[in-house]
Each structure stands twice: as C-alpha cells, then as structure tokens.
Amino acid sequence: MRERGRTRRLLGLGARTGGAMLKTRLGGEADWRSLGEALFEGLSELKGPAMKLAQVMSQWDDLLPPELANELARLQRQAEPMPWEKIRTTLEAEYGDLEAHFAKIEERPFASASMGQVHRATTLDGETLVLKVQYPGLEEVLESDLAQVRRMMRLGRWFKVPQARLDALFEELAESLRGELDYRAEAAALSRYRQRYAENDDVVIPAPIESLCTARVLAMSYVPGTPLRELDQADDALRQAVAVRLADWMTEELFTFGELHADPHAGNFAADAEGHLIIYDLGAVIPVPEARLRQTLKLLKATLEEDPMAMDAALLAMGGRQGEGAPLSLYRDSAAAVAPLFAPGVQDLGDVRVHRRLRELSPRVWAAMDRLQPPADTLLLSRTLNGHYWNLVRLQARLDMAGRARPLLEWAEQV
Template sequence: MRERGRTRRLLGLGARTGGAMLKSRMGGNSDWRALGEALFVGLSELKGPAMKLAQIMSQWDDLLPPDLAEELARLQRQAEPMPWAQIRTTLVEQYGDLEAHFREVEEQPFASASMGQVHRAVTHSGETLVLKVQYPGLVDVLESDLAQVRRIMRLGRWFKVPQARLDALFEELAESLRGELDYRAEAAALARYRQRYADHRRIVIPAPALDYCGARVLAMHYVPGTPLRDLEQAEPATRQQIAEALADWLTEELFRFGELHADPHAGNFACDDQGRLVIYDLGAVIAVPEARLAQMLELLESTLLGDPLAMDAALLKMGGRQGEGAPLALYREAAEAVAPLFAPGEQDFGDVRVHRRLRELSPRVWAAMDRLQPPADTLLLSRALNGHYWNLVRLGARLDMQARSQPLLEWARQRRVGGEP
C-alpha cells in the first residue's frame, strides 16, 4: 500500500477512535467492541508502528474498556499475515538464492507481529531455524506512520495525561521501533542473554544463527514451546513454575543487570516440555538506572505503609513535577488497592477482587496525571511492569510478594542511608 493510502487509513482509524472516546467522555455509550474489531482489521493489514502501539495498549487491561482491550489483544495472536510472495522478496534480498541456503522454508508463518512475521526453515545440514522476517517497505513508511501515531497518541489528553508526558512516551516508542528495524541488534541481544543465562535451570534463550542473520532477517535456532497465552488449561503446577521463573527473572534483570524486557505481551514467552520459561523476543529491552529503582522502591515502601504524604514526597523526589500532587484520598485508595498483594504469605494473583479494584482505580489515577506528572521515563517503565503483572495474573501465580520485596526495600534504604540519590 502506498504511503498516502496508509496515511489516509491511519487517520480514519484515529478519527473513529477519537469519536468513540469523545462520546464516552460526554456520557454516551460507545460500542467499544465494534471499534476494536475495526482497529483489529485495519491495523492487522497495515502492520507497523500503529499496530505496535495497539499491541502495547492491549496490555493496559486496567485502563481500556474490556471489549476494546479484548479485540486489540487479538493482534498478538491472530493478526493477518502478509502474503508469502512479499515476504519472499525480503528473504531473497537477504540470501539471494533461497534453495542454496535452505532445504525448506515454510510459506505459512506461525506468528505474525507488527514489524515482521516468523517462518520455520530447515538448512541443508538439517537444522531447524526460525526466521523473523521484517515486512518489506517498512523502512520507507516508518517515519510517516510514526507521525500519524503521534496524532493518535494525542487522544491521551482526554485521559488528562499532560502533553509533555505523551510526547516523551511517543519518543520512547519511536526510538524503540527505529531500533527494532535493525535485526542485527536483536541478534546481539540474544547472544548477550544466552551468555548471561547459560547456566540457568529455568530459563531458555534461543541461540541466534549468526551466519543467517541480517539487518531485516533474524535467524534463531528453533525452540518449541507452548505460548504463555495458551497455558490457561495447563496443570496448576506448570503455570506456577513458569510464574515463579518469570518473577525471578524480572527481579534479576532489574536489580542485577539494570534492564527490563519492555514488550511483555504473552506471545513473547512460552513454556517448553521441561517446564522452563522460554523468552523468544528481545527486540525491546530498556535500561533502568539504580537511582530510578531506588526511588520507585521508596514509593512502594510509603505505599505499603499507607502514608499518603510520604507517597507524594516520593513522587516529588522522582522528578517530573513541582508543587501540589494528587488528592491525599487518591493516595490512600491506591495504597489500599496495592496492599493485598503484599500481605504476609503467598498471594493469589488470580484473585479477581484484587485486580478488579486496580482496574476501578486506574482511570482515576490517569485522570489525576496533570497533577501527578510522573517523570517521562517512568511511563514506559511502569507500563512494561504492568504488562508483566497481567501475565502473572493470567498464569494465576501464587507469590509471596512481601518476602520478595523486603530485601529490595532494604537495599533501597541502604542507598538512602549511604547518601546515594
């Protein structure tokens, strides 16, 4: 599709979304299911940054209307694949004669994403590889697509999110997508993570097949597994094992390596036949400085103490605003909503009462964003953590969050005592 046609369709989808949001804010009843279906069809065909944004938003279960979130979530697992003839063009540009490199390349993809799709291939030596192939022409339309995504994101002002925060969130998204265009960077990340977790008993990272990797094709050795989103019917022990591995891995990533997997949709994770956590996609990893972690833990500690003044002071210390914050009553309600997850003993992440309360509270938190004004870099970080939280919810995890958090809180206290920022 030519750039002008893409722009017209994106503008149309944005206008339809804006109309539904405006109607809802004025007290009307919007058909979120119909809007979600239209966005699914349109973005599934267009691919690119707008589809990526919709996939990210589908993880915001606490913010979007349930019918809309459910339809957008289909983009993670049911997006219409690009025809093989177009994908083959990219493969030929990478390899030249395909038959000279592969005994077979499956024309039917087994996964379709926003920036590329995944095909199995077998080399002449008998190795089974996974080829993540970038959609042809994506480089040419990326910047014009991003311009339309910026316009769509401005609808967030109706949630009272300050424009400066929306702009900062857009820049983080845009930088991430530009980085994802060069698959050699993801191949390097896979190699780094393979080395990092080479001896880990519960985590599997597919090995990149570097001889077959290029700027627009990422080749990995095939690691079969059941996607996390399909584990709902698995044995409780299996789901618990994966949930613990995921929680432990996230903690280690943040506090040992200062990084966070920032694309937590369920298709990026799986369970292999030994009950290990498979991490397929490392295209979006963000750095998290120690100072920011310590500040977030200070906020968590004041939240668990139920101290609204301390919560406001912690937010102020994080930067992003000056002066008055949110109403103290909102801080209290937020503390009361979070507290059950950190009660003594194992807590059931499948307890609908907990996340129902978080869902109900979330729109009020977003409505107070013009007063809270969190620092821009924490918006993407908090959304990524939120996505991982909902993965734990889907797994029905049972975790002792109090025991898990105490060493981390103590670490943050020691930093404050030592005078570190």
C-alpha cells in the same frame, strides 16, 4: 500512492477512536467492541507502528474497557499474516538463491507481529530454525506512520495527560521501532542473554545463527514451547513453575543486570514441558538505573505503609507531581488497592477482586493526571512492569509478594 493510502486508513482509524473517546467523555457509552474489531482489522493489515502501539495498549488490562482490550489483544496472536510472495521478496533480497541456504521454508508463518513475521525453515544440513522476516517496505513508511501515531496519541489530552508525557511516550515508541529496523541488534542481544544465563537452566534463549542474520532477517535456533498466552488451561503445577521463574528472572534482570525486557506481551514468552521459561523476542531491552530502582521502591514502601504524604514525597523526589494539590484521597485508595497484593504469605494473583479494585481506580488516576504528572523517564518502566505483572496474573500465579519485596525494600534504604 501506497503511502497516502496507509495515511488515509490510519487517519480514519484515529478519527473513529477519537469519536469513541469523546462520546465517553461527554457522558455517553461508546461501542468499544465495534471499535476494537475495526482497529484489529485495519491494524492487522497495515502492521507497523500503529499496530505496535495497539499491542502495547492491549497490555493495560486495568485501563482499557474490557471489550476493547480483548479485541486489541488479538493482535498478539491472530494478526493477518503478510502474503508469502512479499516475504519471499525480502528473503531473496537478503540471501539471494534461497535453495542455496535452505532445504525448505514453510510459507505459512506461525507468528505475525507488528514489524515482521516468523517462518520455520530447514537448512541444507537438516537443522530446524526460525526466520523472523521484516515486512517489506517498512523502512520507507515508518516515519510517515509515526507521524500519524503521534496524532492519535494526542487524544490522550482529553484525559488530561500532559503533553510532555504524551511526547515522552511517543519518543519511547519511535526510538524502539527505529531500533527494531536492524535485526542485527536483536541478534547481538540474543547472544548477550545466552551468555548471561548459560548456567541457568530455568531460562532458555534461542541461539542466533550469525551466518544467516541480516538487517532484515533474524535467524534463530528453533526452540519449541507453549506460548504463555496459551497456558491458562495448563496443569497448575506447570503454570506455577513458569510464574516463579518469570518473577525470579525479572528480579535478576533488574537488580543484578540493571536491564528489563520492555516488550512483555504474552507471545514473547513460552514454556517447555518442564516449565522452563523461554524468551523468544529480545528486540526491546531497556536499561534501568539503580537510582531509579531505589526511588521506585521507596514509592512502593510508602504505598504499602498506606502513607499518602510519604507517597507524595516519593513521587516528588522522582521528578513528578509538580505544583500544588496533592491528591491525597487517591493516594489512600491506591494504597488500599495495592496493599493486599503484598500481605504476608502467598497471594493469589488470579484473584479478580484485587484487579477489579485496580480497574475501578483507573478513571480517577487519569482524571488526576494533570496533578500527578509522572516523570517522563518512568513511563516506559512502569508500562513494562505493568505488562509483566499481567503476565503473572494470566498464569494465576501464587507468590509470596511480601517475602519477595522485603529484601528489595531494605536494599532501597541503603545509602
């Protein structure tokens, strides 16, 4: 009965979303704020894959209507927590007598996500730590929820997104969520990253408490910090320090270790008073092959040179844009919108004029999706890079993008 109730609610939310999209497609104006409020309320309670998908979509600031994006973004910071009694059931199933392990567990969570929520706790030795607790029953409803999410994603066909690309996006989401069911994998990732950055004081990774980590509970050392999403009113010097460290870290991840943090919503990152970058969540880390990096940079090079024919050749070399009809005018306008970010000198990523141009391009990009046909295996990488980029925008970062890109573009040309 409980699973059928979830299915009905998800179907209802999907139908409402589809109705708004159809109205827009037919030339009308949808009430995006009301839709966003309904999605926030419903997904905040249901949790699981659909909420995860909405969190992902909320990072696409240049794609969604602002009213809808703002409501979905609340899922990253204001989602309704699950009652303590249900969370305690999971903790007791994993640990048995909680008093044998903890002097105190705060019943009110300080973070609620799509797959679990975080509670602060104190051990019998007086150590403060955090417990990331998986929502009870999630494993039992995961596949049913994923089936409904697949149906929702098919709405993308109205915007001419090829079915193969929608399927690839779905498989990406499904694989990630199935992997997140076992928190021991994230505990292993925390240990790997702590070792990787042991000599880098600019990056702080919480330590997993191995004796308390289980498949459904991730125990970590407590590392206080201000979430990135709350730094908009912080001192400018602090924001710039965090932005530089975030950009440096992403570059090192990609070009030194061939990996990238694939869940870049702002709640997963924080800063301490000295501007050190704190990374709280490593539940989703993806490999990035060197060959794909080189291809992506060649596309960037063609874009910065505002050469539409070279852009098309680069996209074809990546495995996209099959068939006839290269959208050369779209390439030109896209290059004109992106190039200012890489002009010589320090660029202000908080400049709304740049993002307005990118936002205005989005409907044309979606309209041409049947011709562009981006490679399926680049969808996750592009979404992830897009999310990290918007985190830099939120920090109002001022960076020498041209100087940062130059050695990478040169590297991409090496055989």
